[in-house]
Amino acid sequence: MSGIVQDITERKLAEAKLIESEKSLRTLLDTIPDLIWLKDPEGVYLSCNSRFQEFLDLSEERIIGKTDYDLFDPSIADAYRKNDKIVLDSGKVHMNEEDANYADGHITQLETTKTPVHAPDGSLVGVLGIGRDITERKRAESDLTESERRFRATFDQAAVGIARVAPDGHWLEVNEKLSEIVGYSREELLEKTFQDITYPDDLDADLALVKEVLSGKRKTYSMDKRYIKSSGALVWIRLTVSLVRDDDGEPLYFISVIEDIDQRKKNAEKLIEAAAVFRSTGEGVTITDHEGNILDVNDAFTRITGYSRDEVIGRNPRVLQSGRHDKHFYEDMWHQLLENGQWHGEIWNRSKNGTVYPEILTISSVDPDDGGPKKYVGVFADISSLKATEARLDHLAHHDSLTGLPNRLLFRDRLIHSLASSERKGTKVAVVFLDLDRFKNINDTLGHGVGDQLLVEVSERITRITRAGDTVGRISGDEFCLVLEDLHLSIEVIPVVEKVIQIFADPFEVESHILRVSSSIGIALYPDNSKDADALLSFADAAMYEAKEAGRNTYCFYTREMTEQAQEHSFVQSALREAQDQSQFYLVYQPQIDLNTNNLVGLEVLSRWQHPTRGLIPPNMFIPVAEQSGLIRQLGAWILRTATTQARAWLDEGHEFGRVYVNVAGPQLHDAGFPELVKSCLTESGLPPERLGLEVTESFAMRASEHAFEVLSSLRDMGIELAIDDFGTGYSSLSYLKQLPVHKLKIDQSFVRDIPVDPNDMAIAEAVISMGRALNLKVIAEGVEKQEQAAFLYGKGCQEAQGYLYSRPLKPEQFEEWMAQTM
Numbered sequence: 001m002s003g004i005v006q007d008i009t010e011r012k013l014a015e016a017k018l019i020e021s022e023k024s025l026r027t028l029l030d031t032i033p034d035l036i037w038l039k040d041p042e043g044v045y046l047s048c049n050s051r052f053q054e055f056l057d058l059s060e061e062r063i064i065g066k067t068d069y070d071l072f073d074p075s076i077a078d079a080y081r082k083n084d085k086i087v088l089d090s091g092k093v094h095m096n097e098e099d100a101n102y103a104d105g106h107i108t109q110l111e112t113t114k115t116p117v118h119a120p121d122g123s124l125v126g127v128l129g130i131g132r133d134i135t136e137r138k139r140a141e142s143d144l145t146e147s148e149r150r151f152r153a154t155f156d157q158a159a160v161g162i163a164r165v166a167p168d169g170h171w172l173e174v175n176e177k178l179s180e181i182v183g184y185s186r187e188e189l190l191e192k193t194f195q196d197i198t199y200p201d202d203l204d205a206d207l208a209l210v211k212e213v214l215s216g217k218r219k220t221y222s223m224d225k226r227y228i229k230s231s232g233a234l235v236w237i238r239l240t241v242s243l244v245r246d247d248d249g250e251p252l253y254f255i256s257v258i259e260d261i262d263q264r265k266k267n268a269e270k271l272i273e274a275a276a277v278f279r280s281t282g283e284g285v286t287i288t289d290h291e292g293n294i295l296d297v298n299d300a301f302t303r304i305t306g307y308s309r310d311e312v313i314g315r316n317p318r319v320l321q322s323g324r325h326d327k328h329f330y331e332d333m334w335h336q337l338l339e340n341g342q343w344h345g346e347i348w349n350r351s352k353n354g355t356v357y358p359e360i361l362t363i364s365s366v367d368p369d370d371g372g373p374k375k376y377v378g379v380f381a382d383i384s385s386l387k388a389t390e391a392r393l394d395h396l397a398h399h400d401s402l403t404g405l406p407n408r409l410l411f412r413d414r415l416i417h418s419l420a421s422s423e424r425k426g427t428k429v430a431v432v433f434l435d436l437d438r439f440k441n442i443n444d445t446l447g448h449g450v451g452d453q454l455l456v457e458v459s460e461r462i463t464r465i466t467r468a469g470d471t472v473g474r475i476s477g478d479e480f481c482l483v484l485e486d487l488h489l490s491i492e493v494i495p496v497v498e499k500v501i502q503i504f505a506d507p508f509e510v511e512s513h514i515l516r517v518s519s520s521i522g523i524a525l526y527p528d529n530s531k532d533a534d535a536l537l538s539f540a541d542a543a544m545y546e547a548k549e550a551g552r553n554t555y556c557f558y559t560r561e562m563t564e565q566a567q568e569h570s571f572v573q574s575a576l577r578e579a580q581d582q583s584q585f586y587l588v589y590q591p592q593i594d595l596n597t598n599n600l601v602g603l604e605v606l607s608r609w610q611h612p613t614r615g616l617i618p619p620n621m622f623i624p625v626a627e628q629s630g631l632i633r634q635l636g637a638w639i640l641r642t643a644t645t646q647a648r649a650w651l652d653e654g655h656e657f658g659r660v661y662v663n664v665a666g667p668q669l670h671d672a673g674f675p676e677l678v679k680s681c682l683t684e685s686g687l688p689p690e691r692l693g694l695e696v697t698e699s700f701a702m703r704a705s706e707h708a709f710e711v712l713s714s715l716r717d718m719g720i721e722l723a724i725d726d727f728g729t730g731y732s733s734l735s736y737l738k739q740l741p742v743h744k745l746k747i748d749q750s751f752v753r754d755i756p757v758d759p760n761d762m763a764i765a766e767a768v769i770s771m772g773r774a775l776n777l778k779v780i781a782e783g784v785e786k787q788e789q790a791a792f793l794y795g796k797g798c799q800e801a802q803g804y805l806y807s808r809p810l811k812p813e814q815f816e817e818w819m820a821q822t823m
């Protein structure tokens with residue numbers, strides 16, 4: 001019994017122990033934070049801990065005996081079952097990660113370990129599953145990956161080079177930028193040390209700093225140093241190094257940050273150079289702000305302008321303006337500066353002491369590095385001496401070195417210029433080509449020195465007789481040329497040419513040689529011969545040869561007619577003086593008839609010149625020459641005196657002739673004493689003023705000066721009648737005519753000649769008559785030779801006529817006869 005009692009007690013004790021141990025195990029399993037479950041080989045749940053029950057929010061009783069298909073969605077159940085089968089088939093532990101959807105809706109990530117479970121007899125009990133919540137771990141891993149990614153991106157895309165460097169100097173890791181800076185690929189760099197690519201001169205300093213960091217003396221260091229690039233070129237970099245140590249304080253690696261400062265270094269060097277240049281350059285430098293205020297100037301500025309730095313800082317460069325440029329010049333300068341960022345040119349400035357000097361100036365706009373408003377840098381040099389040299393060179397290039405006269409080049413330029421200005425003014429230009437006769441003989445016999453000296457003296461004599469506006473040039477050897485401007489008539493050149501010939505009248509004395517020299521002169525006229533400068537020069541040259549042919553010491557015009565005219569002119573001029581002395585002149589009188597009554601109403605006085613050898617010289621030949629030479633004053637006074645005396649005599653003899661009309665030339669009316677002359681002639685002769693008329697040409701009346709106006713007015717006020725001769729040949733306007741103090745218009749005979757054939761002449765004559773009527777002026781026609789002409793003119797309202805139809809100009813005794821017969 002005791003044995004039985006003892007057996008039962010032991011068994012009970014063993015059972016109790018087992019129960020106790022299961023309880024402990026259960027408690028343990030429920031305490032573990034992992035999900036634990038046991039399924040038989042068919043997937044039926046045999047057991048699970050309380051975490052697993054929480055997962056499904058079901059009690060163990062409701063889980064035991066169920067499969068995954070009872071508890072989860074079929075797709076999830078399939079996945080679970082598939083993993084279980086892997087374990088069952090392989091007999092090995094299987095791990096995987098999967099999402100777990102808790103019954104309360106939250107999702108976790110589980111790391112599941114599935115283990116095959118065998119009974120002590122080796123039979124398969126099922127699959128033990130342990131599910132560990134790895135949500136936090138996964139998040140941490142993901143954060144780390146992201147952080148790593150960001151770091152990598154920063155590392156690779158950094159604008160500076162970044163590297164990990166081993167304590168011995170090997171590159172461990174380098175970024176793109178560092179490769180770019182040194183020109184080595186990442187792979188190439190990783191095979192090198194920093195010592196390999198450091199410029200030897202900079203290595204010791206670097207290694208010393210490395211040593212200090214390794215020893216703990218300093219934590220980091222920075223330095224500017226040079227790397228040798230793969231190309232062999234050097235590149236300046238700024239290096240910043242820090243050391244990373246392990247937990248035991250042992251050096252792990254360096255972190256190096258490498259900044260490319262090559263350009264900055266070069267800029268700085270340039271700035272240093274620029275500053276040195278600024279201080280030491282010989283060119284003046286002005287730096288102004290965007291408002292034009294001077295910020296700085298250099299020493300050369302002070303030397304050139306005379307202003308000290310302190311005197312101009314804050315002031316505008318306007319302080320230097322010379323006043324030689326107008327506002328458009330400065331506007332254009334600013335326009336170019338703003339448009340192109342630069343202006344370059346010559347400018348005249350005024351220094352402190354008032355000297356105006358030329359500068360060559362370049363102004364550039366500069367954008368400051370700090371992005372502030374533009375600044376302007378002006379660099380200038382005083383080019384006074386350059387200008388003087390330039391002027392000297394220019395003079396040399398354009399002047400004959402022997403005589404100092406313009407050479408052919410400049411002479412031609414001046415000629416072209418004269419032609420252009422004469423075209424505008426409607427005047428003539430004469431090109432006078434002069435060649436010394438037999439100059440070669442002087443050179444050959446007396447030597448070139450004498451020849452040269454003679455040329456200098458000739459040039460001086462020519463220059464002395466020309467006007468300021470005329471150009472004299474030495475064209476070559478013994479050839480000189482003159483340009484004479486502002487001529488109205490071709491013949492106006494003659495007095496000048498004669499003066500030129502005259503300069504050779506006196507001999508030249510050179511080195512005690514008395515030289516008698518003459519010249520041959522050729523003349524070409526613009527626009528008569530040509531409008532082209534070169535053609536005029538060659539025509540004048542050709543005319544000069546004509547003069548040589550003609551026996552030298554004379555002049556020739558380019559055309560024979562002109563030469564003849566000139567010769568005639570020359571003859572008339574010299575003969576005129578003698579003629580006046582020797583009373584070769586006489587007057588003729590041509591009657592003027594009233595077309596209505598056929599009565600004699602006037603006599604036009606016309607002069608005649610009876611030359612002892614040439615015979616009768618017409619007034620057209622000598623009046624213009626007399627006008628030009630000034631002899632007209634003397635001749636005009638004689639005509640007036642003779643005519644008034646004759647008229648008075650006829651009055652006394654009882655001849656009724658109306659008025660006697662005397663032609664008056666322009667130069668006579670310019671004479672302030674003319675009204676006095678008229679008065680004295682009237683007084684002396686006793687002719688009443690109402691018996692006198694004066695005729696002035698339309699061309700003169702049109703150009704009449706204010707003074708001539710006054711003279712005409714005072715004559716009119718004396719009771720003298722004034723007529724405009726040759727009317728229709730000029731361009732009188734009604735408004736101008738209205739102001740003229742005249743009484744009568746004389747239709748020029750050129751418009752009468754072809755009446756009644758030429759409709760144009762008839763129209764002009766008719767227009768003049770209408771004009772006279774409109775202005776309340778009498779109208780007389782001259783050159784009336786036919787009755788039809790008289791009839792036409794009378795029909796149109798012309799009051800008076802003169803011409804061969806009535807009488808030719810008559811000598812006094814002829815006139816008296818004519819009176820006796822006709823009146």
Ligand SMILES: Nc1nc2c(ncn2[C@@H]2O[C@H](COP(=O)(O)O[C@H]3[C@@H](O)[C@H](n4cnc5c(=O)[nH]c(N)nc54)O[C@@H]3COP(=O)(O)O)[C@@H](O)[C@H]2O)c(=O)[nH]1
Nearest residue numbers: 606607619620623639663664665726782783784785803804
């Ligand atoms: N300042 C002065 N000018 C004078 C003087 N004497 C003359 N002149 C001017 O000279 C020009 C020419 O004059 P002249 O050769 O005397 O000719 C005049 C007449 O003879 C001529 N005439 C007259 N009737 C006829 C005619 O029917 N047919 C024709 N073919 N010719 C004719 O006309 C001239 C008159 O000219 P005008 O003076 O325009 O009336 C001439 O311009 C004179 O003015 C003088 O002393 N001083």
